[in-house]
Amino acid sequence: MKIMRSRAILFSLVMLAATGMPEAKAGEAEIIAEVNKAAEALDEAFERQDADAIKQLMAPDHLAVTPYYDGPQNVAEQLATPAELHYSQTNLDEAAVTLLGPDAALRTFRARLDGTFKGKPIAPNVYVSQLLVKRDGAWMERFYQVTALADGGKKSSSCNGLVGTYLTENRAKEAGVTSRSLISLAGAHLILFTDSGEGGEAGFVPFTDGRGTWFCTENADGAHKVSATTLDFTAATADAKPGIGRLDFDLTYGAGTETLSGTATLYLLPLDADPLDPAMLKDGRQFEITGRRIGARS
Amino acid sequence: MLTRAAFLSLMLVAVAWSLPPKAHATDADTIAAINASSNALDEAFARRDVETIRRLMTKDHVTVTPYYDGPQSVDDQIALLPELEYGQTIVGEPSVVLLAPDVALRTFIADLKGSFKGKPLPSRAFVNETLVKRDGKWIERLFQITTLKP
Numbered sequence: 001m002k003i004m005r006s007r008a009i010l011f012s013l014v015m016l017a018a019t020g021m022p023e024a025k026a027g028e029a030e031i032i033a034e035v036n037k038a039a040e041a042l043d044e045a046f047e048r049q050d051a052d053a054i055k056q057l058m059a060p061d062h063l064a065v066t067p068y069y070d071g072p073q074n075v076a077e078q079l080a081t082p083a084e085l086h087y088s089q090t091n092l093d094e095a096a097v098t099l100l101g102p103d104a105a106l107r108t109f110r111a112r113l114d115g116t117f118k119g120k121p122i123a124p125n126v127y128v129s130q131l132l133v134k135r136d137g138a139w140m141e142r143f144y145q146v147t148a149l150a151d152g153g154k155k156s157s158s159c160n161g162l163v164g165t166y167l168t169e170n171r172a173k174e175a176g177v178t179s180r181s182l183i184s185l186a187g188a189h190l191i192l193f194t195d196s197g198e199g200g201e202a203g204f205v206p207f208t209d210g211r212g213t214w215f216c217t218e219n220a221d222g223a224h225k226v227s228a229t230t231l232d233f234t235a236a237t238a239d240a241k242p243g244i245g246r247l248d249f250d251l252t253y254g255a256g257t258e259t260l261s262g263t264a265t266l267y268l269l270p271l272d273a274d275p276l277d278p279a280m281l282k283d284g285r286q287f288e289i290t291g292r293r294i295g296a297r298s
Numbered sequence: 299m300l301t302r303a304a305f306l307s308l309m310l311v312a313v314a315w316s317l318p319p320k321a322h323a324t325d326a327d328t329i330a331a332i333n334a335s336s337n338a339l340d341e342a343f344a345r346r347d348v349e350t351i352r353r354l355m356t357k358d359h360v361t362v363t364p365y366y367d368g369p370q371s372v373d374d375q376i377a378l379l380p381e382l383e384y385g386q387t388i389v390g391e392p393s394v395v396l397l398a399p400d401v402a403l404r405t406f407i408a409d410l411k412g413s414f415k416g417k418p419l420p421s422r423a424f425v426n427e428t429l430v431k432r433d434g435k436w437i438e439r440l441f442q443i444t445t446l447k448p
Contacts, residue, residue, distance in 0.1 A: 101398035
């Protein structure tokens, strides 16, 4: 009886070895999707400041550690802080999920944060790690840690290759080309923006050139991501008061073609508003951007 | 007079009574093994013992600190060893939580002393060491430091 049982186990193991691998990989992909879903749902709950959902998606003994909080924060402390914390987050690479065990996962990514905590600016370039655990069949976050990276965590030497001026075509969703721009990525993170519609196109009042800051990160696969923000001023007209325009760029650099592609989101604010406060950024209008570097004649 | 069956039952009850402390001891043993592995890795870094460092870290280990230029692989860290002077004094006791039977989160607050590329390290930091048990041994998978306000 004992021998039979051993043989049965051996047979099962052989069957697993023969057929189990593809299934195991498929299973892993599904688990990773579940982990990402739980993490994204938690981000959305924080955005909505939905305390019930936040509690449901975090372990009761959850801890968050960031450079802007005053030390490690438990769930209750985190729920008490949203009113003092204003930030928008742009993930600079795809989240990497590693299954550490059957019921534990590590999720990491780099991000750019724009915002303030208790009125003070928070470190913009960060590395985020999340430890998630599966409890009663549901994935929830147990630990969240943010580390501010030195010099943006980027390999500046490779990002220097992006410096230059690009001629772009800008398209509003479901529309043709709405304008063309010159975008200059300069040293010291300076970005300059000039648009063909500055004189006042249909639906837009006249506006000035934009200036701002750009950052670049290099993904593990060598791709360069550019995130940038520019500000400009809109002119007073008979129908509109003067204002401030903010453009948030999320672009990818194609090294082989020396091109930029991605999106720019335009926010229009009253002149006395704070354009650097993420809470003020509402009703953004998104444009798709493609551009190529202007080369010098040899 | 006790029958043999009754005696056995009493023995089983006695064993059952003795199990909780035993289980507790097993957790304590696990936590001790995790702490021992972490301490051994710290010592290996202090000695710049590359072979031991590699043995006590997973191949896909990542280190993230405010002073490195982004996340570092095992090879990156070993290459940077000559430029790092690292000393830490742990404030209080490290906390070790078993997230799963083979996954542990070890955290503590530390006062750091030293420099990287000549620049001083942040004075106070929160340290996360995530360890996994592979082939019966606890090894580190992630080391992450976040600067705390002094």
